[in-house]
Amino acid sequence: MDVNQYMQTLGRQAREAATAMARASTNDKNRALLAIAAAIEENREALKAANAEDLENGRARGLDAALLDRLELTDGRINTMIEGLHQVATLPDPVGEMTDFKYRPSGIQVGKMRVPLGVIGIIYESRPNVTIEAGSLCLKSGNAAILRGGSESIASNRLLAGCIRTGLEAAGLPATAVQVVETTDRAAVGALITMPEFVDVIVPRGGKSLIERISREARVPVIKHLDGICHVFIDKDADFSKATNIAINAKTHRYGTCNTMETLLVHADVAAEILPQLAEAYVALGVELRGCEDARALCPAMNAASAEDWDTEYLAPILAVRVVASLDDAIAHINRHGSHHTDSIVTENYSAGRRFITEVDSSSVMINASTRFADGFEYGLGAEIGISTDKIHARGPVGLEGLTSQKYVVFGNGEVRQ
Amino acid sequence: MDVNQYMQTLGRQAREAATAMARASTNDKNRALLAIAAAIEENREALKAANAEDLENGRARGLDAALLDRLELTDGRINTMIEGLHQVATLPDPVGEMTDFKYRPSGIQVGKMRVPLGVIGIIYESRPNVTIEAGSLCLKSGNAAILRGGSESIASNRLLAGCIRTGLEAAGLPATAVQVVETTDRAAVGALITMPEFVDVIVPRGGKSLIERISREARVPVIKHLDGICHVFIDKDADFSKATNIAINAKTHRYGTCNTMETLLVHADVAAEILPQLAEAYVALGVELRGCEDARALCPAMNAASAEDWDTEYLAPILAVRVVASLDDAIAHINRHGSHHTDSIVTENYSAGRRFITEVDSSSVMINASTRFADGFEYGLGAEIGISTDKIHARGPVGLEGLTSQKYVVFGNGEVRQ
Known part of the structure; x- marks a missing residue:
């Protein structure tokens, strides 16, 4: 299958899964998060082996020490991933929150309901723990996610993808709710950011040049963070x-x-x-x-x-x-x-x-x-998917709420417009 | 001056004006709105003459009856524009609203402040009253605006641009806070939607094909409304x-x-x-x-x-x-x-x-x-700049609040990160 077809397939599956995720109960989403944590614990040795493979390939490709350090999954970092999943499970679910209901002179009562954005594409480099951090936030906020990590962490990410699928299935949620792009073909990024029919927003996490390129070429909204001066x-x-x-x-x-x-x-x-x-x-x-x-x-x-x-x-x-x-x-x-x-x-x-x-x-x-x-944890968001220096939608640390929006809800009693 | 240079000049002026508008007091913004209303009243006959010129050109170009009707500024429609300005002046100012301040375990107190988006580009067709409706909402929400109306309403829009400048100056605000693109060159639209350094968001108001084209080609976020099925x-x-x-x-x-x-x-x-x-x-x-x-x-x-x-x-x-x-x-x-x-x-x-x-x-x-x-007035927003069918930033009727975002504010007492 060519990479565009492959990405279209992931996109179509994500769009379908997003509908199920939007209505998933808080309980089912939390059960999935805890089941993913359990799957990582069960596969700890396999994960370390896959990561060792990535590290070996990275060394062979001459990656610098800083990059290799970010790539490495030590036992401590695996524990942090598992703890992170437990923490996200304890965060309040933003989806469905209804606020601001007021009566209008016509008799209708108007307010807002918080809803997921739909399908979120995450593009990141080297650190495989982002797969779990970003995936868990998208899951908890009722979105479907397509995660595209760096080619240097492909073996680790494939293994984590399996743990995510296991966890989602254990909770009765679609296994395609969080998908990891399992090809290292660079064209996958280009495809991911130009499928407005399947992807609602892109969150790039990486260096300035990556983010600039994505902002320039994306056909969907980008929640981005450039410099921190x-x-x-x-x-x-x-x-x-x-x-x-x-x-x-x-x-x-x-x-x-x-x-x-x-x-x-x-x-x-x-x-x-x-x-x-x-x-x-x-x-x-x-x-x-x-x-x-x-x-x-x-x-x-x-x-x-x-x-x-x-x-x-x-x-x-x-x-x-x-x-x-x-x-x-x-x-x-x-x-x-x-x-x-x-x-x-x-x-x-x-x-x-x-x-x-x-x-x-x-x-x-x-x-x-x-x-x-300036940090999602310090601000009390519980977690953060990134820090936005954009002006529309979300500014500053973006947590679960930044992965949602609000729709209007009208309660009537048969009112019609005069 | 070529059209790209011209648009860059408008952009640079808008960006500068946006800084002044963000700190403009509610009083000054309201005074400007009322002064614009007064300028339109004073120039009523000149406005009708300019509009008659547009209508004559439109008829000569063979515009259909529906388009000519939307183009026409009757005394009734001029009155509605003037009333609209008075109404926007009475709306609460969203800018500077501070909410949700909570203490964190570190001792800092974190909340949010509502702020303007910056520079808003509005692209619309035929109806010259949009110049006043959209311009007044951008002004009240502390933004600078660049308004690009249809070529068929250029004479009316030029005259309204003069009234806006008069009103802004009367209130001591920069005359460039609301600028009307005074060229009918189609390349102006292409330039306006590809200047992320000067324009923060585009709001297209018009037919589906216009909006689709803008969404496809824009290099800045677009608050858009496609069909209403x-x-x-x-x-x-x-x-x-x-x-x-x-x-x-x-x-x-x-x-x-x-x-x-x-x-x-x-x-x-x-x-x-x-x-x-x-x-x-x-x-x-x-x-x-x-x-x-x-x-x-x-x-x-x-x-x-x-x-x-x-x-x-x-x-x-x-x-x-x-x-x-x-x-x-x-x-x-x-x-x-x-x-x-x-x-x-x-x-x-x-x-x-x-x-x-x-x-x-x-x-x-x-x-x-x-x-x-489903309408900004019926929902109590006071006015609406459009109805968004997008998912990020704003969904549904977009009023003054939709033209703002929120930044984080931290009140400390010398706290440092541990």
Whole structure:
């Protein structure tokens, strides 16, 4: 079968399964999640063997160490997958929630019901645990899913696909509700993102170039996350202790995550007081600083920032530092150079805080908190399928609710339009 | 200036204006709406003269009577535009609404703030009043708008564009917050839908072929509405009086609207009792009936429906009629042949009603009410920019809230991630 036909078959099966999933009871969906967890536990050795095969092929193909690390399924990571399935089973089911029913002058009562999106295509790279994370969220939210992992994890993903099918069948749900693309043909991605008749939304998880390509070529809506160029702005009315803790945590808690601060902005009125000691702390932690002229005047050891630095997601122990003359300049810098992901102000000033959260156009805006909190678990969504830097449908961390939408429900008593 | 450069200029101006509009106060936005209304009143005669020019050109180009009628701005329609502006001014401002703030175990408090989408592109045909309707909704929801009307209404639209600029300036808002594309070059549409750097979402209002073309070629999200193939299902437990009223109203209240019923489904158990007298009523009102075999066995005067009839939006006094064996068959027919717009069941049976609203996958589902109620005004949205049959972002009538999204707001007290 050619790859387009194969993808059409997966699509048709997913569309059919989506109807059954939309009406599946919360109980059946939870039973499926727990049965998938049990199947993974039962197949732990086989899964590790399949993963070893992927790792061996990866080494033979010369994959770099970081990629190989993400590819590896250790016992710890398998345990995390299993725990994740149990956690998703305990999350409240968003489907069917009815809200906002109000009577209208005509006599009808109008409200909304939360419903699944339908079929969700997930495109990701290397990490085979995404197969379970993404698949479980789609399942719990009453959607069907088509999962397309990287070719480097194909053996692991095929084995996980079998566990998913086992779990779905054990709960009496269609085995095609969560399908893994079991070919490494690259044309599968092109087919998946151009089948609006079978796929309702695409969630790409991977590098910027993958996401850009998918956004460009997709014929269906994409919930996407490009860069995470996040800022902390230390206002002139900042509490210095909070400012120091937040600035250090936002940069150094983890370097490779999208909610890590990449540029620190400091109000000129307090730069001389706070920046030198902060710079010292960063250097002690091994962070390279790249500053504007004003910052370097205060901290001569800093490297000079180039224009590009303000637009760079380092994902590394490097931090751009800029002294700004005012709150207005800070907001303007963030809206121009940021990626609309997450930005935080440190201030004790009510009006400055209120202006910052109103005027900064990012999916998460914060006062006196580390940007590292921008995360589905930290926000209480229970889990996240990704962080959207888009403006329509969902912004910020996307959990179960982001995989649903709302339809209108009208309760009448025989009313007709006059 | 070539058309692409021209559209890029409009785009850049809109993007800049969007920042100002996002922070514009409710008062300023309302003042602008009222000032636009005043400018239209002041320019009433000039507007009628411009519209007469459009009508003359339209007649010379051989436009049909229906199109010419939609193009015409009578005094009554101008009054309606002015009233519409006053009404939008009285609607609550959705922007800045903050909801759902909850403390998390880390100590941060997380909630959401409603924010504009940014720049909205509207593409529409003939009716120049859409310029004011769509422009006023974008303005009130804090967005910038680029409006691209049909070439046949260019003189009217240019004049309305002047009134909008006057009103925006009177309120101290950027005159570029609502821009009308003042060229009839068709390439303008192609440019508008492929500038993701300047346009955040496209709302096409027009015929199916226009919307299909835009969906296919757009590089930005599209809030779209294709067909309105709506159904009424008369269940075996229907109240016959409600069923008759709703079935007649849903078809005959207006023939050309998207929420008009196009197919009537009747449960086999009650078809013999209700269908003959209902058929008689339709015929008396001049409605042509096209029935399935079972329906024609009961009403021999009915024409025979072909397979195509179940998939047709007539927008005319024609009704397809099908007798179905069960609630399951009714739901299956609607999900297969409907357009996910609006569908209603007439029943006194609790379980049948509950199953219908849960399992029918349409943007509006109703019990004992006419499909004609699917409308922003009837639902209490105050106004509507269109009806979405999409699944992501917005389903059903789209009002001010549909032109916004929500960002996360985090209030902290110096918290850092552990």
